[in-house]
Amino acid sequence: MALDRWVAFVILCAAMAYGYAAFFTMDALLPPFMQRNPIWPSTFPKVLAVLTIITCLFILLGLEKSEDDGKEPDIDYRRLGDYHLSQALGLLALMVGYALVLRPAGFLSATFLFLVLGSVTLGERKLIVLLPVAAFASFVVWYLVDEVLGIFLRPWPFFL
Incomplete structure (x- = not known):
């Protein structure tokens, strides 16, 4: 099979x-x-x-x-x-790291870092485009979940 x-x-x-x-x-x-x-x-x-x-x-x-x-x-x-096995395993490691860092680092910073590092892992090199898109996507998802749906997500790290 x-x-x-x-x-x-x-x-x-x-x-x-x-x-x-x-x-x-x-x-x-x-x-x-x-x-x-x-x-x-x-x-x-x-x-x-x-x-x-x-x-x-x-x-x-x-x-x-x-x-x-x-x-x-x-x-x-x-x-x-x-196949690109190292990229797939790297992305899986980033997902696990994202899940572990989400609460202490806050949603916005953890999601921004995950999107940037995941894109770089998969081969994106245009940081001038990547950084604003990742910041915008992180903010939009946080806003929709927190403000529109009413589900609280801590946006900033625990020490702020």
Whole structure:
């Protein structure tokens, strides 16, 4: 079985567990006044689980490949060294670092640093464009989450 099908199988297993939690365990603890609402807190997880399961089955059954496609697969697990593995692992390390630094450094600075370092890791070299775009994106996301949605995000480091 090709690498893309193995990845789809692993994601399918995770999506089935997620779907089970969304369909059978999340709604059991709803208060009575919320049980009459047309949209529950589990609505988006249910939709996400169903769409993920459908997509994974689509890949597992090979429906995304055309019949005249006789060439080698797109991803060859025997040649993983030929891909940009260091960039992918670096980006994963940055994600873990972002999660660890988010609270003490504050949302704005942690997000700005993650966007800048992630872009540099992936090969962006135009800092004159990168720095203002990262600052603007960090501020817009913070503003939408904090001010529009009303979910508090500490914008600055803990010592300010």
